[in-house]
Amino acid sequence: MKRQTADTLRRVAYPTVGIVLMLALWEAICVIGKLPTAVLPTPGQVFGSLVNNWAVLMSEGWITLKATLYGFALALLLGIPLAVAVSTFRWVNLMFYPLLVALQSVPKVALAPLLLVWLGTGMESKLAIAWLVAFFPVLVDTAAGLQATPKELLELARSLRASRWQVFAKVRFPAALPFVVTGAKVAVTLAVIGAVIGEFVGSSEGLGFLLLSATSQINTPLAFAALFALSILGMVTYFFVVLAEKAIASWLPPPPPAH
Known part of the structure; x- marks a missing residue:
């Protein structure tokens, strides 16, 4: 104790x-x-800006949070099923995985102007960028987890004449859950970055837009306050994923014994 x-x-x-x-x-x-305030404000000046602009930061932070959560949820909804398909069917892996890697290699900032043309400057474009940034970690980690299922468990399931669905539902996916959670932890923080990229490129609201506006107006304390709010937002979303991990702890496989 x-x-x-x-x-x-x-x-x-x-x-x-x-x-x-x-x-x-x-x-x-x-x-x-x-140093002048325009170059680097003191911590006290940043704190004062946080207090004076608290309502604005909360309002704009809520908009960024919505784009982050929507993009993260979409990354999970599409990334996990596609990872299952990639790890299960060889032809899906050969056909789509190289394309996904190529898409991931493209800087998302370069795609942002095209998404703005296609989807406009509203929530849709920010959601799309957040999804693009968060999608790949979920896909890769989930696929790695499914492919790393211990052979002993698979052989045991087959010896019991388990169907393909039973092997997936009872063995492969539960064994891959720690990988899924790891990918989700990475993805949720990247989703914040994606949402801010969307607000930088073409938006009139959100913490990213507030940061850009404060910088252009040389209001450096407000810019630092927006950065601080973004860091809090990132930690809060990460904390929710950690809570979800604890909620499903009973489904996770036990850690390997220490040597």
């Missing part, structure tokens, strides 16, 4: 000390270097 309490305190204390040291170094750089 004492060891657990000490571990918890360390996990809280070390990040806190790190944040305090970073803020102190930031303040020292601004004061000693006599």
Whole structure:
């Protein structure tokens, strides 16, 4: 019990000390270097901008959050079934996987103007970019998990004359769930980036647009406040995925024994 309490305190204390040291170094750089606010505001100025623009940040953050969650959900809904098809049917793998890799290699910023032409400047284009950015990690990790199913489990299922569907539902997919969760953790943070890219390129709302507007108006404290709000948004979405992982913990295979 004492060891657990000490571990918890360390996990809280070390990040806190790190944040305090970073803020102190930031303040020292601004004061000693006599940097103008337009170049680098002090932590106090950023905090003041956060307080003064709290309502705006919440409103614009909600718009970015919706685009992030929609894109992430679409990445899961399309990425997992396609990963199942790619890992199950060799002809699907040969036909579509190289195309998916080629699509992933294209910078999403380069695709953003085309998506704006096709879908307009509303939620649809931001959702599409968030989906494109988040889709590939879900696909790759899920496919890797399905292909990494222990051979002993597959042989056991076949010896029990399990059908192909039973093997998938009872063996392959449960064994791949840790990979799916890992891909989802990566995808949800990338979805935030995708939503912001959409707001940068062509939007009149959202934290990305607020950041761009603050930068163009040389309101650097507000720009840093928007960046801070984006980091909070990313952590919140990641936390929800972690909660989902704990909710399905009973379905996950046990970790390998320590040697």
